Amino acid sequence: MFRISARLSLQSPAYRFSHAHPELRIEILGRMDVDTEHQVVEARVLGREASQYADELRSLPGFSEVDVHSETDHSAVYRLSLRSDLAAQAIRRHRVLTRYPMVLQDGWLRFETVAPAGRIRRLLRYLGGFVGPTRIEAVRRGPLKSGELGLTDPQEALFRAALRAGYFNAPRGVSLTELARRLGRSKSTVSHQLTKIQQRLAESALRLELQAFPIGVE
Numbered sequence: 001m002f003r004i005s006a007r008l009s010l011q012s013p014a015y016r017f018s019h020a021h022p023e024l025r026i027e028i029l030g031r032m033d034v035d036t037e038h039q040v041v042e043a044r045v046l047g048r049e050a051s052q053y054a055d056e057l058r059s060l061p062g063f064s065e066v067d068v069h070s071e072t073d074h075s076a077v078y079r080l081s082l083r084s085d086l087a088a089q090a091i092r093r094h095r096v097l098t099r100y101p102m103v104l105q106d107g108w109l110r111f112e113t114v115a116p117a118g119r120i121r122r123l124l125r126y127l128g129g130f131v132g133p134t135r136i137e138a139v140r141r142g143p144l145k146s147g148e149l150g151l152t153d154p155q156e157a158l159f160r161a162a163l164r165a166g167y168f169n170a171p172r173g174v175s176l177t178e179l180a181r182r183l184g185r186s187k188s189t190v191s192h193q194l195t196k197i198q199q200r201l202a203e204s205a206l207r208l209e210l211q212a213f214p215i216g217v218e
Contacts, residue, residue, distance in 0.1 A: 007132035
């Protein structure tokens with residue numbers, strides 16, 4: 001899981017607005033592409049008098065429609081029709097799936113993705129060359145959920161049991177025969193299941209490609 005921080009183009013209306021109001025936190029809740037250059041965005045603005053910025057947004061180039069719904073004095077949801085900025089176009093072009101909310105504050109866009117490492121590198125090079133400074137803030141290396149590992153719940157339970165018993169140690173802390181006896185299963189069944197587990201883990205590792213990146217790659 002990569003957390004990426006990208007500065008928007010200085011000419012971008014989103015940059016101009018967020019940079020003029022650095023105290024505001026803008027959470028992009030969802031986006032829908034209308035065509036290759038236009039999109040509809042739903043965003044929550046958090047900050048003092050959050051609902052007061054509709055007229056200012058309408059005055060910016062690239063915004064064609066602005067609707068606002070006030071939630072509290074410090075929270076409002078905006079529905080915006082606007083021209084896509086270069087960062088949004090680059091994310092779409094490089095087929096990088098982002099997790100919501102994406103956070104925009106003081107001209108910087110921050111988001112998380114599990115896109116393959118090679119795709120992330122290409123996106124960073126593009127953004128660094130045509131948009132502005134871009135960096136990886138963090139790479140998550142903690143435990144992954146079973147769905148991310150590609151394992152079913154029973155497979156994950158067996159994998160963790162074998163791991164705790166030392167089956168994957170070098171040298172092994174427990175034999176296959178002993179592991180099967182502890183689990184109350186036949187040796188052939190456990191052997192077959194572990195083979196399938198190792199195959200799925202290998203496939204998941206290739207798919208996720210959670211490789212090390214030097215922080216600050218641009």
